[in-house]
Amino acid sequence: MxxxxxxxxxxxxxxxxxxxxxxxxxxxxxxxxxxxxxxxxxxxxxxxxxxxxxxxxxxxxxxxxxxxxxxxxxxxxxxxxxxxxxxxxxxxxxxxxxxxxxxxxxxxxxxxxxxxxxxxxxxxxxxxxxxxxxxxxxxxxxxxxxxxxxxxxxxxxxxxxxxxxxxxxxxxxxxxxxxxxxxxxxxxxxxxxxxxxxxxxxxxxxxxxxxxxxxxxxxxxxxxxxxxFVAQFIGNPSMNMLDAHLIDVEGEYYIELGGIRIPLPERFKALASKNIALHFGVRPTDIHLRAEQVDHDRVVPIGVTIRDKELLGASILLKTEIEGQPLMVETQAAELDVDNVTLYLDLDAIHLFDALSENSLAS
CATH class of the missing domain: 3.40.50.300 (P-loop containing nucleotide triphosphate hydrolases)
Structure with missing residues (x-):
């Protein structure tokens, strides 16, 4: 050796x-x-x-x-x-x-x-x-x-x-x-x-x-x-990646995805003074159909329509979109009958990347 x-x-x-x-x-x-x-x-x-x-x-x-x-x-x-x-x-x-x-x-x-x-x-x-x-x-x-x-x-x-x-x-x-x-x-x-x-x-x-x-x-x-690159290369299905930017609302910072505002998690607070284009990443398994599936209260509800469904065996891939940007959700096959739904994003599981360098912005 x-x-x-x-x-x-x-x-x-x-x-x-x-x-x-x-x-x-x-x-x-x-x-x-x-x-x-x-x-x-x-x-x-x-x-x-x-x-x-x-x-x-x-x-x-x-x-x-x-x-x-x-x-x-x-x-x-x-x-x-x-x-x-x-x-x-x-x-x-x-x-x-x-x-x-x-x-x-x-x-x-x-x-x-x-x-x-x-x-x-x-x-x-x-x-x-x-x-x-x-x-x-x-x-x-x-x-x-x-x-x-x-x-x-x-x-x-x-x-x-x-x-x-x-x-x-x-x-x-x-x-x-x-x-x-x-x-x-x-x-x-x-x-x-x-x-x-x-x-x-x-x-x-x-x-x-x-x-x-x-x-x-x-x-x-x-x-x-x-x-x-690593975020999307590792994981199957691949990590969702959406264009986003930061906004300041009365001193509080949010990630804006079209008309949807997501509170900026603490680990990204160093971004608050910067004006940069972002890529917002979240894995399909970190988006849920019920808030109680997340073991904390740091979730954001988002209403979407299911455009298509792909059965993977023990799970199902739901194909949706946010403001025209595709978003995939992997959940249990038992929930196959959903149509118009509210999704819950786990704030502890989201990722932000600089749109220019594509490097992670987590502290």
Whole structure:
């Protein structure tokens, strides 16, 4: 195990800057997820650490060892790819054992390590099969087993579940989490799937356009997004985002959404003397159909008409609008028969962002 340090990392392909600025430290034994949309630089950053891409500038350390000029095979890292990358002519046993053979281990030691990994990943009955005889989930477990037996300093996962169906992704997430719990190996996991990030990570690094948009625990990035991008990228359904501005009514400040006035919460009082355009954010789950669903009295009633309904299973998504701006509410499916309703906004759960910088304005 080892900590991983990225120091002022940049990566360009010709005139295109893919990773523009990346400074971050992964602690020893930590599970960190790099999360972001396609093209944000997350996989490129991982590949630079693995030695599969050259670094344009900056330094990468694993423990106290500078990695920049070290060949990929000598970095003592194990990578699990999206495409599995198994040898089709080898059995499961041979695929897992291959790296150990290259190390020159004895047949007895190889057998011990392969069977230990196979037991942990429930692959023992499959050891004599070829990859073509396995399901997608089984192939991914073989790829994980091949990485495990190397006992690397760091595990690297590059979107390993993207090729699996939803049910398999769920079970594989559990297996990866349990694997990390048992091995406690430093792990960096790349994905564009926020569910994977929220369920697996100790900390999440959210990237956008080659920069770090926010770093935090799953709870922190969900409840206290640093900017509008993070607020809308994390959470499904996405956070409602409406144009708004501040008004002063006899010394009291309000957020105005069209003709609706919402008292300015205490944590935004520093805005009171500023005249800035705002984005008003609230998650669909923080809007309620009954005031008593909020465990305090800091609620604001808003009358709306339900324009459309989308059944999500255990819940329903109500599509409404405020002064022409769309507003979505997620509530229990039992309340499907509502039409014209009064909504209750939880003031403790609203977010405000500067319309120019898009950064959070919470103190």
């Amino acid at each position: 080892a900590k991983v340090e990225f120091r002022n990392i940049k990566k360009s392909f010709g005139d295109v800057d893919v990773v523009k600025q990346f400074d971050f430290t992964v602690n020893d034994g930590e599970f960190v997820v790099f999360l972001g949309p396609s093209g944000c630089g997350k996989s490129t950053t991982l590949r630079m650490l693995a030695g599969l891409e050259d670094i344009t500038s900056g330094d990468i350390y694993v423990g106290d060892r500078l990695m920049n000029k070290i060949d990929a095979k000598d970095r003592d890292l194990a990578m699990v790819f999206q495409s599995y990358a198994l040898y089709p002519h080898m059995t499961v046993y041979e695929n897992i054992a291959f790296a150990l053979k290259l190390k020159g281990l004895s047949k007895r030691d190889i057998d011990v390590e392969v069977r230990k990994a196979a037991t942990m990943l429930e692959l023992t009955p499959l050891l004599d099969r070829k990859p073509k005889e396995l399901s997608g989930g089984q192939r991914q477990r073989v790829a994980m087993g091949r990485a495990m037996v190397r006992t690397p300093k760091v595990f690297l996962f590059d979107e390993p579940l993207s090729n699996l169906d939803a049910k398999l992704r769920g079970s594989m997430r559990e297996e990866i989490k349990e694997l990390h719990r048992k091995l406690q190996t430093t792990t960096i996991y790349v994905t564009h799937d926020q569910i994977e990030a929220m369920t697996l990570a100790d900390r999440i690094v959210i990237l956008k356009d080659g920069y770090v948009a926010q770093v935090g625990t799953p709870t922190e990035v969900f409840k206290r997004p640093a900017n509008k």
